[in-house]
Amino acid sequence: MEARWVERTSEQLRVSGGCVDGIECTTEQGVGIRVAVAGCGFGFAATREATKTGLELALARAVAVARALPASRSRTQLAPVPPAHGHWASVCEIDPFTLSLSERLELLLEAEALLRGDPRIVRGVAESLAVRTVVAFASSDGAAFTQERTECGGGISVHAAADGELQQRSYPAGHGGSVALAGHEHLLALDLPAHAPRIAEEALALLNAPPCPSGRTTLVLGDEQLALQIHESIGHALELDRILLGEASYAGASWVSPADVGTLRYGSPLLAISADATLPGGLGSFGWDDEGVTAQRTMLIEDGVLRATLSDRQSAAAIGAPSGGAARADGFARQPIVRMTNVSLEPGESGTLEQLIAEVPSGVYMETNRSWSIDDRRLHFQFGTEIAREIRDGKLGRLLRNPTYAGVTPEFWNSLEAVASAPAWRLWGLLNCGKGEPGQYAHVSHGTAPARFRDVEVGVLR
Amino acid sequence: MTVEGELALARRALSHLAGDQAQATVTHERSLCTRFACSAATQATAIDDTSVELLCVLDGHTGAASTNQVDDPGLADAARLARDAAAAAARSGTGAYPGLPQPQPTPTHDGYDRATASLEAAVAGSALAAAFAGCRDRGLEAFGIWTAGEVTMAIASSTGIEVTDAVTDAGMTVIARDHDGRSGYAASTAVAAGAIDAAALAAAAAARVSADERQRLEPGEYPVVLDHAAVATLLDFLGALAFNGLAHAELRGALCGAIGMPVAAPCISLADSTRGPGTLPRSFDAEGVPKRPLALIEQGIARAVVHDTRSAALADTRSTGHALAPGGSPDGPEPTNLVLAGGDAATLAELCAPIERGLFVTRLWYVNTVEPRRALLTGMTRDGTFLIEDGVIGRPLHDVRFTDSALRILAATEQLTAAQRLVSDTDLYGRRFAKGVLCPALRAGAFRVSGGSA
Numbered sequence: 001m002e003a004r005w006v007e008r009t010s011e012q013l014r015v016s017g018g019c020v021d022g023i024e025c026t027t028e029q030g031v032g033i034r035v036a037v038a039g040c041g042f043g044f045a046a047t048r049e050a051t052k053t054g055l056e057l058a059l060a061r062a063v064a065v066a067r068a069l070p071a072s073r074s075r076t077q078l079a080p081v082p083p084a085h086g087h088w089a090s091v092c093e094i095d096p097f098t099l100s101l102s103e104r105l106e107l108l109l110e111a112e113a114l115l116r117g118d119p120r121i122v123r124g125v126a127e128s129l130a131v132r133t134v135v136a137f138a139s140s141d142g143a144a145f146t147q148e149r150t151e152c153g154g155g156i157s158v159h160a161a162a163d164g165e166l167q168q169r170s171y172p173a174g175h176g177g178s179v180a181l182a183g184h185e186h187l188l189a190l191d192l193p194a195h196a197p198r199i200a201e202e203a204l205a206l207l208n209a210p211p212c213p214s215g216r217t218t219l220v221l222g223d224e225q226l227a228l229q230i231h232e233s234i235g236h237a238l239e240l241d242r243i244l245l246g247e248a249s250y251a252g253a254s255w256v257s258p259a260d261v262g263t264l265r266y267g268s269p270l271l272a273i274s275a276d277a278t279l280p281g282g283l284g285s286f287g288w289d290d291e292g293v294t295a296q297r298t299m300l301i302e303d304g305v306l307r308a309t310l311s312d313r314q315s316a317a318a319i320g321a322p323s324g325g326a327a328r329a330d331g332f333a334r335q336p337i338v339r340m341t342n343v344s345l346e347p348g349e350s351g352t353l354e355q356l357i358a359e360v361p362s363g364v365y366m367e368t369n370r371s372w373s374i375d376d377r378r379l380h381f382q383f384g385t386e387i388a389r390e391i392r393d394g395k396l397g398r399l400l401r402n403p404t405y406a407g408v409t410p411e412f413w414n415s416l417e418a419v420a421s422a423p424a425w426r427l428w429g430l431l432n433c434g435k436g437e438p439g440q441y442a443h444v445s446h447g448t449a450p451a452r453f454r455d456v457e458v459g460v461l462r
Numbered sequence: 463m464t465v466e467g468e469l470a471l472a473r474r475a476l477s478h479l480a481g482d483q484a485q486a487t488v489t490h491e492r493s494l495c496t497r498f499a500c501s502a503a504t505q506a507t508a509i510d511d512t513s514v515e516l517l518c519v520l521d522g523h524t525g526a527a528s529t530n531q532v533d534d535p536g537l538a539d540a541a542r543l544a545r546d547a548a549a550a551a552a553r554s555g556t557g558a559y560p561g562l563p564q565p566q567p568t569p570t571h572d573g574y575d576r577a578t579a580s581l582e583a584a585v586a587g588s589a590l591a592a593a594f595a596g597c598r599d600r601g602l603e604a605f606g607i608w609t610a611g612e613v614t615m616a617i618a619s620s621t622g623i624e625v626t627d628a629v630t631d632a633g634m635t636v637i638a639r640d641h642d643g644r645s646g647y648a649a650s651t652a653v654a655a656g657a658i659d660a661a662a663l664a665a666a667a668a669a670r671v672s673a674d675e676r677q678r679l680e681p682g683e684y685p686v687v688l689d690h691a692a693v694a695t696l697l698d699f700l701g702a703l704a705f706n707g708l709a710h711a712e713l714r715g716a717l718c719g720a721i722g723m724p725v726a727a728p729c730i731s732l733a734d735s736t737r738g739p740g741t742l743p744r745s746f747d748a749e750g751v752p753k754r755p756l757a758l759i760e761q762g763i764a765r766a767v768v769h770d771t772r773s774a775a776l777a778d779t780r781s782t783g784h785a786l787a788p789g790g791s792p793d794g795p796e797p798t799n800l801v802l803a804g805g806d807a808a809t810l811a812e813l814c815a816p817i818e819r820g821l822f823v824t825r826l827w828y829v830n831t832v833e834p835r836r837a838l839l840t841g842m843t844r845d846g847t848f849l850i851e852d853g854v855i856g857r858p859l860h861d862v863r864f865t866d867s868a869l870r871i872l873a874a875t876e877q878l879t880a881a882q883r884l885v886s887d888t889d890l891y892g893r894r895f896a897k898g899v900l901c902p903a904l905r906a907g908a909f910r911v912s913g914g915s916a
Contacts, residue, residue: 014792019558020551022792025527025543027536030511045508048530061508065494068583069503070591101550109554122712161713166835246499248645249605249637252827333509373830373863375842380863380915382840384832402833404840406863406913437607438495438507439891460840461865461912 001059002034002139004290005050006332009097013154014127015108018116021125023101030332033058036076037066042314046333078313079323081293083142088287091280092150092183096130099184104128107192108154114196115158118204122161126196128154128187129179129431131443135290143292151283151443153179153429156192160203167206167401169199169386173224174369179429180281180445202387205399212388212403214459218360219405220452222353222367223420225385226345227428227446233409234266234273235343235444237378238300238308240315240324242338251435252376255409256306258319264306267413270348273301275310277325277341282445283429284328284341291336293325300343304414312338330440337436342427344447348419353450356418363391364458366403382406382460404460412453420449465626468616471532475514476618478534478541482548483519485562485619487748487788488512491894492579493611496586501594501603506583513893516540517788520548522557524789559789560775565622568752571736573743575654578630579612586610589660593636596664602638602671604664609633610655611894617788623750631742631896633886634658637845638667644858646670647824647845649691651886651898653742670824670846672858677849679859679911685820686909687813687850688871693802694885694899695826696839697732700868701797703837705734705758705766707773707784708794716837716869717764725764726872729805732759734768734784734797740884741799742896749790751783758797762873770795802901805878813877813905815853821862821909822848822855832865840865840912865912874909878902 007029014021030048033055037043043066047058096104108126115124131151138144155177157170172178172190180186221229241247242254256264277295279285286295291313298308311319312327315338327336350356357365371384388403389396407415425447433442468488475486490512497505514537515528525547527540551557589608597604610632618624632655639645648666650658688696703709704716717725726732735755736744746752749771757765769777770785773794784795807813814822821843829841840863847859879902886898 015554016792017558018555020523020554022789023525023547023551025525025540025547027527027529027531027540028511028513030530041503041506043506043508046511048511058510061510065496065506065508065583065586068587069496069506070587070594075502101547102553105550105554122714159712159714161835164719164835166714166833245605245639246504248499248639249497249607249635253643333511335505335507337505371830371832371840373828373840373842375861375863375915376827376844377915380842380861380913382863382865382913404832404865408915434891437497437505437609437890438493438509438894441891457913461910 003031004332005031005136007134008131008331010131012129013104013108014125015105015112016123016125018113020105028331031055031058032332032335033062034335035062035066037063038076040066041069041076042066044335075318077317079316079321081313081323084145084288084292084294086145088147090149090181094184096152096184097132111156111192111196114193115156115200120160120162120204120207121158121200123159126156126192127176129176137292139292145288147287149181149286150183151179151181152183152186153177154187156196156199158200158203160207162207165207167203168370169203170368171195171199173428174386176431179283179431180427181283181285182281206387206401209399209401212364212400212459216455216457218363218452218454219456219458220356220360220363220365220391220450223426223448223450224428225367225369226448226451228369228372229383230343230345230446230448231430232372232374233378233381235340237409238310239338240309240311243309244315244318250437255377255379260306261308265304266301266306266410267304268416269304270416270419271301271304271413272346273343274346275300275341275343279342281427282342283443284445289325289327290329291327293323293327296325298324310338310340312336328442330442334438334440339442340444342445342447345419347422347425347449349421350418351421352424353420356420356450356452357391357396358394360391360394364400364403365389365391365396366405379409405456405458406460407456415453415455416451417454418452425449465614465616465628468614469618469624469626471514472616472618475516475537478537479516479518479545482545483562483620485517485617485788487515488616489893490614491611492581493894494581494583494586495607495609496590497607498590499605501597503590514540515788516544518544518548519559519562521552522559523548523551524559525551526788558775559772562619562621563749563751563771563781566752568625568745571743571745573629573653575630578610578632578655581610585655589634589658592660593664596661597638597668600668602640602668605637605639606635613894617750619750625746625750627745629744629896632658634660634663636663636667638664638671640671644671645845651884674857676858676860679821679862679914681911681913683908683910685817685907687810687822687903687905689824689903690883690901691825691885692823693901693904695829696868696871697800697802697899697901698887699829699839700837701800703831703834705768705797706794707767707769707777710767711773711776714834715767716835717767720764723764724762725869726759726762727875728762729878730759730762730872730875731803733757733801734799735801736799738801740882740900741801742898747783747785748787749785751781751785753783756782768795768797798897800899804880804882804902807877807879810903813879813903814850814855817850817853820850821859822850837868839868861915862911863913864910866910871906871909874906876905876907878904
């Protein structure tokens with residue numbers, strides 16, 4: 001049996017059109033209790049009543065729902081783990097919750113004002129997010145620990161419209177900007193106002209840019225887009241619960257099988273992927289996962305060959321392995337499932353983005369994710385980005401609008417021919433990773449450096 | 463808690479913002495989700511939680527705070543946060559929020575089933591057992607979910623709104639799968655758990671699993687028959703892209719400049735309604751504005767977009783009762799109960815009959831927007847994609863990727879089934895929110911396939 005008390009506090013600020021578009025402050029706390037009932041299965045019940053009576057009722061409910069499960073091959077084994085003890089807290093230099101709302105709004109208002117001016121700008125948004133999650137965990141195995149994580153960040157985005165065309169630009173990333181396991185210092189370091197005029201100009205320029213041409217060509221991906229590429233076509237594909245078909249009805253399965261570990265060539269020899277829950281600043285970092293397994297760093301892919309998967313205690317037990325420490329739950333009212341931690345592309349040795357591009361006679365450079373889709377086995381994907389540039393004779397050329405590219409996971413990663421070096425590597429946070437029923441959003445990070453791929457389909461169905 | 467209890471809590475929460483223009487919203491969820499894979503139960507989750515959302519309005523700005531600590535200290539903290547947020551926002555100048563709506567009579571409905579609200583775990587257990595048996599009898603394994611929930615809600619506001627609502631919903635999805643990974647899908651959603659027939663779902667899912675080898679379909683444009691679930695997914699995306707009144711007012715919507723114009727085939731009539739049989743009824747939106755049927759497309763002609771109070775002010779019109787959050791979501795309103803009128807085809811076979819070579823799609827998966835102004839989408843087919851040859855559903859296909867405009871597909875629609883089905887993508891993220899699309903299956907003359915998994 002495990003019990004997790006979770007208190008989560010968040011503040012989301014949003015500015016648009018020179019006004020504060022919304023301020024949402026959320027506080028929730030409660031306890032989730034998971035029980036394994038031999039011969040039946042796992043039961044889980046969540047309650048906000050953290051009283052003796054409330055907890056006893058929740059425990060009884062968890063046992064009752066497990067006992068009502070039909071007799072089947074349900075597994076209730078969990079991979080063994082030494083009981084965790086202690087306290088862990090993430091680094092937070094400037095506590096966002098101690099700053100006044102006005103101070104934080106001022107930064108957003110300044111940045112958003114710099115997005116506007118041209119009548120073709122139909123919407124500008126500056127937003128920030130701060131989340132604090134405090135967890136206390138105890139299990140019948142003897143674990144008892146607490147941890148506190150603080151997340152902070154934000155971004156700006158702008159829409160331009162004219163003559164039936166609509167274009168969007170964002171900084172530093174789409175979908176809410178850049179959020180890290182850090183304090184307000186992370187938001188300040190993004191320097192949103194400095195980048196606002198540039199993205200507004202780019203959104204306007206895209207309105208009249210030629211569309212991304214269709215065909216197969218060399219593709220250079222910016223690091224932010226590459227983060228989502230890794231997330232969808234590597235991270236999810238290597239979740240052991242999916243591999244074992246445990247998520248087949250909703251999130252889907254995987255093209256990888258358990259027997260592939262150690263032999264499957266996932267990508268070119270340049271492909272090295274780590275899962276590292278100890279990475280400073282990563283949204284997938286913690287002291288212990290939500291089953292009490294100590295944070296760890298694991299190489300998932302080395303020299304292009306599959307070496308390990310992401311697992312929790314339940315999926316690991318099914319293959320007789322130790323847990324990979326990747327069990328995470330979205331708040332007190334959800335049970336832990338296999339999630340990514342910080343799944344990253346290790347830096348290469350090909351220098352800077354400019355050096356990657358300098359070796360391309362003809363190709364396309366794409367950055368900032370706008371659209372994403374992949375099949376339920378994580379094979380066929382299609383992505384769209386906010387912006388692209390033509391590459392000619394080793395130099396960036398004209399802007400291209402509505403860029404898209406598509407591929408099949410192993411073919412794509414085997415076409416990887418260059419990864420930029422460590423100075424170009426950075427962490428990108430994702431807040432909207434959905435999985436599980438009832439649904440759970442995981443906050444994860446991916447470290448990436450720009451990379452180059454040969455012979456990729458671009459401009460899908462222009 | 464009862465709806466009377468929810469209303470009393472909403473009044474008590476509102477009292478902490480006395481003197482302000484404010485709204486208190488109480489939502490109480492009790493739910494059960496039971497998942498299964500490889501014909502074995504995998505997870506059972508029971509949730510009992512209450513949240514209180516407080517909205518404070520000051521000089522055209524809103525500040526919102528929510529909490530699940532419903533004692534007076536917890537409510538006072540939330541009220542302080544909401545007031546501080548509104549005050550901080552107001553320091554940026556006068557805002558655009560027009561103020562909370564006035565009270566209006568809200569409709570009653572029959573969207574609550576007492577037996578479902580009891581959340582008997584044994585009902586879930588029996589449903590799983592029936593699904594396992596149904597698939598096992600056909601040499602297949604069962605995957606899916608059974609879920610039921612009761613959500614009670616109350617809103618009290620300083621403008622005098624005092625409304626309550628109670629709804630139940632239940633649903634089951636069964637995916638039948640063979641050892642080679644070929645799969646079939648069936649799902650059902652209703653107000654009452656008693657309407658969910660697990661054995662029938664297992665049989666229907668199994669019927670979509672063909673023993674034949676899957677063929678590969680080359681990219682190109684094909685005639686298509688989209689089963690109910692596939693149609694619902696397209697309409698759900700169209701709801702967000704075309705009918706969001708805020709996006710429309712800001713020239714970001716797919717129907718900008720097209721209201722009053724033909725945007726779909728004449729056989730397409732689309733409305734948002736919580737009233738008709740087969741829908742998931744709801745009395746009011748997140749601002750307490752009553753839900754009323756609204757025609758969106760009539761015989762192919764675009765008629766309207768939906769509004770909350772915020773977007774309505776921007777468009778100089780009235781709320782249509784489609785707020786997704788107290789004070790209106792910053793992302794705008796959306797229809798949550800789309801109804802596509804049925805046609806004259808008696809069966810799926812009748813839809814397929816005119817197609818010489820095309821494809822049949824059971825459901826779509828991981829759909830996302832490529833270009834919002836064109837309602838251009840991409841996604842995959844899943845759990846039952848077949849070739850239609852000489853008017854008959856035949857050999858199974860590997861899943862294909864489509865990249866096409868939802869509006870273009872509706873414009874190419876030739877015929878629909880008479881029978882509609884409720885397809886729900888009940889939001890199980892965050893607080894449970896039952897919603898769905900009531901729609902027929904359809905045949906369209908053109909569907910763009912851009913790739914595939916094979």
